[in-house]
Amino acid sequence: MKYFIVTYGCQMNVHESEKIAAILEDLGYIEGKTREEADIIVFNTCAIREGAEDRLLGNVGNLKKLKKRNKNLIIAVCGCMTQKAQTAKKLMDTFPFIDIVLGTFNLPQLGEFIKKVRNGRQLEILQEGDIDEFLPYKRTSGDNAWVNIMQGCNNFCTYCIVPYVKGREKSRKEENILNEIKSIIAEKKYKKITLLGQNVNSYGKDLEPPVTFSKLLKDICELDGDFVLSFMTSHPKDLTDDVIDIIAQEDKIEKYIHLPAQSGNDRILQLMNRKYTREKYLSIIEKIREKIPNCRITSDFIVGFPSETENEFQDTYSLVEKVRFDSIFAFMYSPREGTAASKMDGQISEDVKHERVNKLLLLEKRIQEEDNKR
Ligand code: SAH
Numbered sequence: 001m002k003y004f005i006v007t008y009g010c011q012m013n014v015h016e017s018e019k020i021a022a023i024l025e026d027l028g029y030i031e032g033k034t035r036e037e038a039d040i041i042v043f044n045t046c047a048i049r050e051g052a053e054d055r056l057l058g059n060v061g062n063l064k065k066l067k068k069r070n071k072n073l074i075i076a077v078c079g080c081m082t083q084k085a086q087t088a089k090k091l092m093d094t095f096p097f098i099d100i101v102l103g104t105f106n107l108p109q110l111g112e113f114i115k116k117v118r119n120g121r122q123l124e125i126l127q128e129g130d131i132d133e134f135l136p137y138k139r140t141s142g143d144n145a146w147v148n149i150m151q152g153c154n155n156f157c158t159y160c161i162v163p164y165v166k167g168r169e170k171s172r173k174e175e176n177i178l179n180e181i182k183s184i185i186a187e188k189k190y191k192k193i194t195l196l197g198q199n200v201n202s203y204g205k206d207l208e209p210p211v212t213f214s215k216l217l218k219d220i221c222e223l224d225g226d227f228v229l230s231f232m233t234s235h236p237k238d239l240t241d242d243v244i245d246i247i248a249q250e251d252k253i254e255k256y257i258h259l260p261a262q263s264g265n266d267r268i269l270q271l272m273n274r275k276y277t278r279e280k281y282l283s284i285i286e287k288i289r290e291k292i293p294n295c296r297i298t299s300d301f302i303v304g305f306p307s308e309t310e311n312e313f314q315d316t317y318s319l320v321e322k323v324r325f326d327s328i329f330a331f332m333y334s335p336r337e338g339t340a341a342s343k344m345d346g347q348i349s350e351d352v353k354h355e356r357v358n359k360l361l362l363l364e365k366r367i368q369e370e371d372n373k374r
Pocket residue numbers: 048049159160161162197198199233234235260262300301302331332333334335336
């Protein structure tokens with residue numbers, strides 16, 4: 001019996017798929033190379049932008065043929081998209097050949113639902129769940145080992161669906177993270193360890209007693225072994241000096257920070273609920289460059305946020321020009337149902353969003369070419 005997993009979305013989802021693989025292998029499945037030869041196909045979905053959801057819908061639609069050919073094929077859909085009850089129900093109604101739909105907090109029970117599927121189609125969406133500290137992973141990212149340090153997000157940036165589908169921030173106990181990393185080091189298969197969280201800089205605030213992210217980094221670096229330590233994603237409002245200092249001091253930490261700015265305009269940043277200003281963002285960049293001269297810095301931007309004017313977009317453009325990031329991701333704002341921004345006045349046309357995203361990407365290309373020449 002073979003399995004095939006299709007993963008959408010961020011690195012956290014890539015890592016969750018490693019958990020799905022472990023669950024399936026525990027049931028006796030082995031990894032298949034194609035969908036055609038699979039006995040179970042699991043879609044681990046993403047809801048961050050409409051495009052991600054559309055791709056999933058297209059891909060699931062194509063499975064009807066496979067299901068006709070192999071009556072025993074099990075099709076399961078899980079991840080951020082299914083956590084929205086309405087979407088989950090719509091998936092079940094539109095695609096009668098989907099067997100299992102599970103929300104993000106139900107993932108640990110995937111095995112049980114696969115066993116139950118003989119009795120009929122399964123749909124379950126838990127509203128909140130504890131962070132699972134000990135589920136095994138089948139690591140699939142070469143010499144990089146992902147390590148989840150927290151789940152969820154408390155920030156409620158007004159455009160973002162993540163807090164609604166991943167719940168509130170919950171940190172893993174430091175001891176459990178250190179033990180997982182010790183066993184990764186002991187396996188001697190991994191050169192790099194990448195810590196994952198939507199907002200790693202607020203790691204540990206919810207623990208009793210609280211632990212800071214910089215302490216976690218320091219304690220990991222003190223473990224014996226040869227490895228490069230990396231992490232993502234940092235939120236500018238929480239990136240404290242002690243974290244910058246520890247990156248500068250510790251040889252084991254990769255000199256790299258992904259620091260999403262989202263916009264270079266203060267009014268838009270405020271509407272986004274990002275809790276920092278352009279000036280504050282630039283001062284953090286300055287601090288990083290001063291203390292870690294060779295640090296790579298990358299960022300994310302959203303263009304066409306509701307009511308963004310051409311002048312306000314120019315502030316984003318000039319920020320990118322000023323900072324000269326090593327690379328950027330530029331996204332067209334995508335309204336997500338249930339978020340505050342989707343109800344704001346002044347939604348921007350797709351044409352204007354395209355224009356702005358292209359301008360940013362051209363600028364990025366120019367900067368990279370200039371830097372390469374140098
Ligand atoms: N937790 C991370 C980001 C997670 S989502 C952080 O706070 O930085 C990754 C990126 O997707 C975000 O940085 C943002 O640029 C983009 N994004 C999120 N919601 C979006 C939306 N509704 N439309 C367009 N881009 C979005």
